[in-house]
Amino acid sequence: MRLKLAFLVATALVATPSFLMAQEKGGVVNVATIGEPPTLDPMTSTADLVGIVTQHIFETLYTFNKKWDVTPLLAESLPEVSADGKTYTIKLRTGIKFHDGSDMTSEDVIASLTRWTKLASRGKQAVGFIDTISAADPTTVTIKLKQPYAPLVSLLAFNNSAAIIIPSEKQADTMTDFIGTGPYMLKERKADQYIQLVRFKDYKPRSGESDGYGGARHQYLDEIRFVPVPDPNTRVEAAISGQYDYIDSLPVESFDKVKASKATQPLLLKPFGYPVFVFNTAEGAAKSLGVRKAIRQALSMEDMLAAAFGSKDFYALDGNIYPASFTWSTDAGVKGNYNVADPEGAAKAAKAAGYDGKPIRILTSRQYEFHYKMAQVAAEYLKLAGFAVDMQVVDWATLTQRRTDKALWDIYITHSPFLPEPALIGSLAPTSPGWWDTPARKTAVDAFSAESDPKKRIELWANVQKAMYDEAPFMKIGDFNAVSAISTKLQGVDPAPWPYFWNASIKK
Incomplete structure (x- = not known):
């Protein structure tokens, strides 16, 4: 299934590597990762x-x-x-x-x-x-x-x-x-x-x-x-100084600082993907559909995006799982379920759903700084809605381990690039952390997966998205653009959501 536009609709590489120069063998490339x-x-x-x-x-x-x-x-x-x-x-x-x-x-x-x-x-x-x-x-x-x-x-x-x-x-x-x-x-x-x-x-x-x-x-x-390099500010300083040849996942507010560097230049992937709050539908407070919907009702996606990315150059408020540039884009299920920002109404909904006052355990990491900033905003909105909140900030490796244990969390924060095939979205699998496994999921996903006709699959995808909003296994927060940085000496690296370094070489 092709996209209406290329996966990366726009790519801003301030200092474009010279791909016309012969690429020489040799050398070592150091890549700074989030952890x-x-x-x-x-x-x-x-x-x-x-x-x-x-x-x-x-x-x-x-x-x-x-x-x-x-x-x-x-x-x-x-x-x-x-x-x-x-x-x-x-x-x-x-x-x-x-x-x-x-x-x-x-x-x-x-x-x-x-x-x-x-x-x-x-x-x-x-x-x-x-x-x-x-x-x-x-x-x-x-x-x-x-x-x-x-x-x-x-x-x-x-x-x-x-x-x-x-x-x-x-x-x-x-x-x-x-x-x-x-x-x-x-x-x-x-x-x-x-x-x-x-x-x-x-x-x-x-x-x-x-x-x-x-x-x-x-x-x-x-x-x-x-x-x-787990600390995002350290990654920014390393980018500016030229300490590494490629630096992954920089805070977007560092774009201009990196652009001013002589050693390294920013790389913008636009649109990159979407932040997502995944619910634990198997155990704990979020097992209740009513509680999940009350949490969603309380939150302002717009405020979370603004806190995480600052300028609208780096984010867009959009409840469709895929934005308009993608063949898969649909607004099925979105109206009335996205960016509601109604803590008062959410408090009533939570009470009606039987919320018992136990803390909502939010699992997040500062290695992706925008995850943490969204968690902070979410916590304040949830408190206004009468929820107790236990924000657990851990390193990313620990988060990926803890999210596999149903007893340890209610929400974990992650993000995903826009994937070329919706069936690749992890939360559609009942074995994925979150464990969304209901008759509605099975009916919608199985029909979508079994259909081979591209036009019919687009229609069936709308049913899957509607089931996501009806049953709230996770919440999409919006669309965002990602910033990385690349050394002016490094060539042959194409912008990509999972950067790769075969084909890369160092200018002599």
């Missing part, structure tokens, strides 16, 4: 930080090109799909080696996809539709479905809760050997200091031009180091 990833196993995490790092080590059968169409990566071509939409035949590339020197075959793919359906939230999302995964020969994999499932290839392409291909003998539930097929391999990880990746000499890139996450992945750099 320490909770794991290096991308199957078991939906954290963007995990995907950013591990996409250099591991690869999937498919990925996305710059138009956000699915394109082959470890697969030789797009799958052949039977007329009834239930059999996918996938031809694999040959000559692909893992970092341990072994060759990739269909045996590895079958074992990896089986692990994915067992451990990954997105794999669990797909497993109910899968009948069998088998090998016709060493270079051919066949997936047979119980019924048509349109999002399958997009799920196989996503680097988040990713269907990575790893050796068949490395399939333990807890990954200890980080062996992939990617252009860079793990050399050393020092907790809270760095993750060091080095060039994999036997990497076999695809032929042709680079194309978003697809196409050729060139290995110009000798080494990539991901360095955790």
Whole structure:
């Protein structure tokens, strides 16, 4: 499903790297990230930080090109799909080696996809539709479905809760050997200091031009180091001083300061995505639909966005899950349920819903400073509505661990880029933290997932969004633009929601 416009509608790179210059091999790039990833196993995490790092080590059968169409990566071509939409035949590339020197075959793919359906939230999302995964020969994999499932290839392409291909003998539930097929391999990880990746000499890139996450992945750099810098103000100062070559996720108010730097320039991704408050629908106060709706009624999305991003250059008030520039945009369910900002009415609604006065536990992190600022505003509105609030501020790795425990929270704050396929939205899966699992969800999501006709899928997506607003498993706050920074010496880095550094090089 194409978007009306490209994923990144506008990209402001103040100092545009010279892509016309020959890119030379060699050098080390240091990337400042928002913190320490909770794991290096991308199957078991939906954290963007995990995907950013591990996409250099591991690869999937498919990925996305710059138009956000699915394109082959470890697969030789797009799958052949039977007329009834239930059999996918996938031809694999040959000559692909893992970092341990072994060759990739269909045996590895079958074992990896089986692990994915067992451990990954997105794999669990797909497993109910899968009948069998088998090998016709060493270079051919066949997936047979119980019924048509349109999002399958997009799920196989996503680097988040990713269907990575790893050796068949490395399939333990807890990954200890980080062996992939990617252009860079793990050399050393020092907790809270760095993750060091080095060039994999036997990497076999695809032929042709680079194309978003697809196409050729060139290995110009000798080494990539991901360095955790949890404090956002420290990341800003590091950007201004040129301490790192790429700095991820800067507070938007730093844009002009970074622009004035001679060493580094800001990178604006517009529109990037949306902040979201996820409810725990399984346990605690937010298990009650009435309480969830009362919380939503109390909040001013406009005030939260203003506190988080300041200037409207960096945010837009919008309750549609997808903004108007996307094919998927619909206002189904939004009216009367978004940006209500009615604490007094919310107090009455909460009382009618049986709210018992226990604190609403809001789980957030300052590593994404805009999460924390929104949490502060939300807490004040909730207090005005008579809710007790327990704001728990932790590091991002801890948050991603705690959100998996139903007993520990009522709301956690996160964000998502606008995804090319709505079925990739994590909260649609009943196994995702939040655990939205109702008959209305199943009816709407299953109908949307089973439909292959693009026009009908757009109509069915409106039903899914309406179910989201009717049952309030989460709240979209609005749209926002993201700011990162890039060294004036670094070239070949395309703006992307999950920045990647194959194809990157250092100007000599």
